[in-house]
């Protein structure tokens with residue numbers, strides 16, 4: 093089976109969050125299921141720089157008004173199709189934001205062009221490759237199934253995956269005439285969303301199947317609390333909605349072979365793990381001690397519950413814990429966490445940056461990772477934590493709920509516990525969870541058991557890749573694959 097995946101970022105070339113990890117890892121896992129994926133990504137500068145001997149496979153004089161080309165190349169085992177359109181993607185800022193952190197004013201055009209190219213490739217515009225199905229990710233690619241719906245071309249099956257429903261890609265209706273869609277597409281049954289053009293809405297409306305990245309979150313988004321306005325449409329599509337939990341690339345995230353950490357170790361033998369703790373302490377200017385070291389590796393946003401971390405910091409220090417924070421995001425939350433670090437030199441350290449190798453070292457060296465998200469479609473950092481023996485302390489929501497087994501008395505007795513979870517997402521309930529984690533830490537036998545059980549969890553892509561492959565097959569004409 094041949095699948096075209098379309099994504100706005102992909103690990104290891106360009107990453108702002110978990111979407112890139114999934115876009116980079118899923119194709120490799122699908123290979124083992126007999127699915128050959130090619131991934132269409134924008135020609136961001138970091139992507140263009142990584143291409144070696146790219147092959148030109150399609151040229152556009154006019155792709156929604158810009159000159160563009162599709163280049164084919166293989167990078168890190170991934171077969172890429174790169175939309176090289178310098179007017180749209182050769183920018184000094186990030187994939188979505190300029191150097192001042194503001195959305196590019198033409199994001200609607202940048203990702204409509206990506207989607208138009210995706211639809212073209214799905215319909216066989218490349219000289220030598222015709223996919224059976226197209227799989228698109230998040231709002232940036234939501235117009236792909238819409239173009240496929242409204243084009244006068246043979247139907248191509250499509251899957252739309254929601255990684256974060258909070259980002260919907262809604263734009264003023266004045267852009268509609270420039271998208272190259274027929275007038276009747278501006279409709280409740282098409283791309284129209286409360287009088288605007290909604291890219292994510294369009295994808296959910298028009299894709300053959302919709303998925304999100306955990307079973308719990310697939311249920312949650314049917315409710316007003318989590319659906320963020322899209323719950324009505326999602327309920328109408330409930331029979332086509334699938335919750336498939338993310339895996340992680342267990343080769344990239346392997347404490348036995350990771351070159352970004354101070355000392356490698358295996359699940360069966362954690363004796364050398366503390367060398368990584370020393371390295372984290374040094375990196376964050378923390379005092380060396382054997383008390384519990386918590387970490388945060390996250391976008392610093394309200395979604396991720398970072399206001400709660402800032403509020404709990406004093407209590408954590410009073411309980412003898414230390415905290416290392418790696419992340420960037422909302423200025424007020426960054427400020428609150430920096431203030432906490434300033435109040436507790438040597439006990440709390442913060443690095444306001446994006447640093448992939450440091451994130452590996454922290455998973456290898458910290459005792460526990462704090463993830464108090466208010467909503468979490470899947471979450472990857474708890475999966476990395478499980479794999480590295482960095483015990484996840486998580487809110488009971490979305491994928492966090494599906495992947496972490498709380499150390500309650502029954503789970504401890506059954507030796508099945510892999511972390512600590514709490515709900516509702518309030519300061520009080522988080523405080524209780526963190527104190528519980530600290531108590532467990534001071535019972536070394538139990539703590540080691542939790543770490544080892546976590547490290548035994550299957551966080552690989554294997555099971556979920558098989559579920560995606562089944563979903564793809566179910567959309568293809570019977571007997572074709």
Ligand SMILES: Nc1ncnc2c1ncn2[C@@H]1O[C@H](COP(=O)(O)OP(=O)(O)O[C@H]2O[C@H](CO)[C@@H](O)[C@H](O)[C@H]2O)[C@@H](O)[C@H]1O
Pocket residue numbers: 108109110111113114255256305338389390391418419420445446447448451468469470471472473491
């Ligand atoms: N400062 C920093 N330095 C280095 N690395 C950093 C970092 N800040 C974050 N990261 C990394 O970025 C990734 C974040 O992934 P998450 O799944 O936690 O959240 P995100 O909200 O981006 O993803 C959305 O999509 C993913 C994928 O489906 C879902 O799991 C998730 O729930 C959903 O919100 C992780 O690999 C993490 O290690």
